[in-house]
Amino acid sequence: MNKNKTYFNWSSGKDSALALYHLLKDERYLVDELITTINSHYNRVSMHGLRKELLIAQTNAINIPASLIELPEMPSMEVYEQKMLETISRLKNDGFTHTAFGDIFLEDLRVYREGQLAKQNIKSVFPIWKRDTKKLLNEFLDLGFKTIIVCANSKYFGKDFVGTIIDKNFINNLPKGVDPCGENGEFHTFCFDGPIFKNPIEFTVGEKVYREYNNPKSEDSDSVCISDSEKYGVWYCDLIP
Numbered sequence: 001m002n003k004n005k006t007y008f009n010w011s012s013g014k015d016s017a018l019a020l021y022h023l024l025k026d027e028r029y030l031v032d033e034l035i036t037t038i039n040s041h042y043n044r045v046s047m048h049g050l051r052k053e054l055l056i057a058q059t060n061a062i063n064i065p066a067s068l069i070e071l072p073e074m075p076s077m078e079v080y081e082q083k084m085l086e087t088i089s090r091l092k093n094d095g096f097t098h099t100a101f102g103d104i105f106l107e108d109l110r111v112y113r114e115g116q117l118a119k120q121n122i123k124s125v126f127p128i129w130k131r132d133t134k135k136l137l138n139e140f141l142d143l144g145f146k147t148i149i150v151c152a153n154s155k156y157f158g159k160d161f162v163g164t165i166i167d168k169n170f171i172n173n174l175p176k177g178v179d180p181c182g183e184n185g186e187f188h189t190f191c192f193d194g195p196i197f198k199n200p201i202e203f204t205v206g207e208k209v210y211r212e213y214n215n216p217k218s219e220d221s222d223s224v225c226i227s228d229s230e231k232y233g234v235w236y237c238d239l240i241p
Contacts, residue, residue, distance in 0.1 A: 003030035006098040006125065007091055010034035010066065012045050012055050014147040014166070015128065015181055017191040018140050019102035020062075022127040024196065029098060029125065033065050035087065040070040048188045049151050049236040054203060057241060058190075061197040081116070088120050100125040104133060104183045133181040134171055141168060145194030152187040154210065154233030161187070162237035163205045190239060206238035 006029040010016050023029055036055060037046040045055055052068070059066035069083050091099075099122050103110055114124045128136060140147075148165045156175050164170075166189065171180045178186045193200035212233050 001027065004028055004098040004123075005094075005096045006031050006100055007033040007035055007096050008064075008100045009102070010036045010059065011102060011188075012036065012048055012050050012058060012191065013102075013150075013189040014137075014140055014145065014191050015102035015104065015183070017102075017145055017147070017194055017196060018136060018143075019100065019127040021143065021145075021194070021196050023100050023125065026127070029100070031064060031100070032096070033067060033091070033094075034059050034062070035067050035069060035091075037069045037071055039073055041073040046071060047151070048190065050190050050239065051241065053241045054190065054201060054239055057201050058192070058197075061199050061201060063198055084116070085120075088117070088122060092120060092122070096122070098123045098125055100127060102128065104128055104136070104181060105130060106183065133179050133183055137166070137171060137180045138168070141166070143195055145191060146200070147189040147191040148205075148239070149187050149237065150190045150239060151234050151236045153185065154235055156186055157235060159208050159210070159235055162208055162235045203239040203241055206240045208235060208237050210235055 006023070008016070008020055008023065008031050010020070020031065023031055038044065038052060039046050042049075043052045044050055045052070056066070067087070069087055071080065071083060075083075099117060101113065101124065103126055110126065110129075117124050146165065149162050152161050156178050174180065182188065192203065210233060212231050215230055215232055
């Protein structure tokens with residue numbers, strides 16, 4: 001059976017890790033590359049605020065080749081799409097026919113992604129799509145994955161929330177209306193151990209900082225904004241390699 005050569009859109013967080021876990025078990029696909037967008041101004045994973053050094057340590061531990069897409073601090077949609085097009089063109093030339101995402105239930109984002117990629121004859125795969133997020137998080141923990149919260153929307157969470165390692169009690173302590181997987185952008189994580197890793201990623205918890213941003217005009221799964229106000233606040237926890 002010929003496997004479909006696939007690249008995975010890697011965020012560094014728990015949903016990506018669980019989706020990749022399932023994809024690696026699917027005999028239809030051969031995952032040959034991980035792709036991550038980086039804020040080139042801060043040298044950190046876009047929206048998550050994770051240091052590039054930890055991302056590289058993480059993808060090395062997964063043992064799949066990784067590539068970085070460097071974006072300016074606040075890229076326009078035109079700049080973002082041009083950078084993605086350059087990357088997809090390179091991947092197509094390398095024989096990739098499929099791509100995968102860790103999205104769970106953001107319909108508009110899926111339609112956008114599938115539409116953009118279909119123009120390039122790349123088929124999209126969503127391994128954990130429409131799964132119950134409470135069950136997903138419990139499955140994630142039962143499989144032995146470990147993850148820490150690196151940023152969170154200040155509408156729901158304070159300084160003490162970031163830097164927390166997710167455990168079985170996590171779901172019961174979430175504020176009302178917050179998705180257990182943070183699928184609406186309420187929080188983001190860094191996955192540092194689990195069955196797809198050949199070794200855990202070592203780090204120490206550093207400074208916690210608060211930042212405010214202007215609301216984007218449209219929502220996507222990488223946004224920590226789910227408010228209708230003009231600005232939104234984010235707590236970040238720096239992880240030090």
